[in-house]
Amino acid sequence: MASIKTLVQSQDLKSLPSDFAHFKDAQESIQTGPDVSLPVIDFSLLSSTNPDERAKVILDLGKACEEWGFFLVVNHGIPENLISALFNACNEFFDMPEEDKLQFDSKHPFYPVMVRSGTIDGTDSNQQVKLWRDYLRFFVHPEYHCPTKPKEMSDIVLEYSRRTRDLARKLLRGISQSLGLEEDYIEKAMELDSSTQIFAANYYPPCPQPELAIGIPPHTDPGLLTFLLQNGVEGLEVQNKGKWFHLTGIPGAIFVNTADQLEIISNGKYKSVWHRAVLNNEKTRISLVVANGPSPDTIVTPAPPLLRETPPAYGQMKYMEYVQLQRSSRLNQKPTLEQLKLH
Numbered sequence: 001m002a003s004i005k006t007l008v009q010s011q012d013l014k015s016l017p018s019d020f021a022h023f024k025d026a027q028e029s030i031q032t033g034p035d036v037s038l039p040v041i042d043f044s045l046l047s048s049t050n051p052d053e054r055a056k057v058i059l060d061l062g063k064a065c066e067e068w069g070f071f072l073v074v075n076h077g078i079p080e081n082l083i084s085a086l087f088n089a090c091n092e093f094f095d096m097p098e099e100d101k102l103q104f105d106s107k108h109p110f111y112p113v114m115v116r117s118g119t120i121d122g123t124d125s126n127q128q129v130k131l132w133r134d135y136l137r138f139f140v141h142p143e144y145h146c147p148t149k150p151k152e153m154s155d156i157v158l159e160y161s162r163r164t165r166d167l168a169r170k171l172l173r174g175i176s177q178s179l180g181l182e183e184d185y186i187e188k189a190m191e192l193d194s195s196t197q198i199f200a201a202n203y204y205p206p207c208p209q210p211e212l213a214i215g216i217p218p219h220t221d222p223g224l225l226t227f228l229l230q231n232g233v234e235g236l237e238v239q240n241k242g243k244w245f246h247l248t249g250i251p252g253a254i255f256v257n258t259a260d261q262l263e264i265i266s267n268g269k270y271k272s273v274w275h276r277a278v279l280n281n282e283k284t285r286i287s288l289v290v291a292n293g294p295s296p297d298t299i300v301t302p303a304p305p306l307l308r309e310t311p312p313a314y315g316q317m318k319y320m321e322y323v324q325l326q327r328s329s330r331l332n333q334k335p336t337l338e339q340l341k342l343h
């Protein structure tokens with residue numbers, strides 16, 4: 001289908017085309033709580049030479065994973081000009097004519113690169129609906145893929161993917177320690193030298209009836225830690241204690257959320273957080289996502305040192321099988337993580 005961007009630009013849409021209608025009783029089913037301030041983690045303190053400062057930030061990191069599964073990272077060391085170049089390159093990509101974008105879509109079910117619009121979602125409601133989103137998504141590690149247009153994109157994404165892998169590894173060291181594990185437990189057990197890393201750019205044009213449609217329905221991410229940047233336009237919501245909260249960013253900070261494999265490793269102590277992307281009727285929202293996961297062949301299990309007094313709460317599965325299972329899960333099926341629960 002044509003992109004949502006083209007749909008919005010080519011017609012003066014006053015109402016939502018019915019195939020995008022997401023919630024039958026939209027007003028009732030969205031119960032958004034007040035805006036909240038997420039925990040803020042000062043990344044620079046993780047390499048502090050002051051042991052008290054380091055201990056405190058590890059404690060804060062553990063608390064953020066346990067209570068929210070979502071936090072903001074400041075002082076992450078990724079240069080501002082790299083981030084703005086990344087937004088520019090992605091914007092340029094979405095501005096290209098449809099056929100130029102689509103030539104990069106690899107169509108194959110094991111797509112290294114996907115260029116899609118209005119994908120159909122059937123996992124969240126009883127109807128099949130199209131999502132109000134154009135996206136570009138590709139694997140950047142262990143194998144690097146990237147569209148070759150716009151031409152500067154590949155170098156920029158490569159640099160961003162390297163820096164975010166480093167950030168993920170260091171955060172995961174802190175998280176390992178916060179669980180009482182050896183500092184390098186997660187990076188070794190998850191074989192992060194060949195970690196699975198995916199880059200995605202989500203493009204949500206203004207929507208004529210934002211309360212009736214959805215950008216991305218509620219879901220959890222399959223990997224370990226997901227990083228998200230947005231273009232200053234809000235739209236990310238997370239579920240906490242049964243309620244939905246709208247998240248407000250901090251300029252320059254990165255949103256981080258815990259994902260399914262971290263819930264498994266921590267034997268359920270750190271929950272993979274449910275989140276979704278909502279829409280607005282004024283501004284285009286862009287989110288740039290890096291999903292950091294284990295190596296494709298790693299068999300993920302709860303960390304044995306955490307099982308001395310507690311039985312394992314999850315079965316084990318190879319990471320790529322997990323991802324395939326999640327992709328193929330159909331309407332009304334139990335979420336993949338639920339299928340792995342032992343009790």
Ligand SMILES: O=C(O)CCC(=O)C(=O)O
Pocket residue numbers: 200202216221228235236237275276277287289
């Ligand atoms: O765009 C957003 O705010 C959410 C993106 C997201 O959850 C995802 O790509 O997995």
Ligand SMILES: [Fe+2]
Pocket residue numbers: 219220221226275
């Ligand atoms: Fe997500």
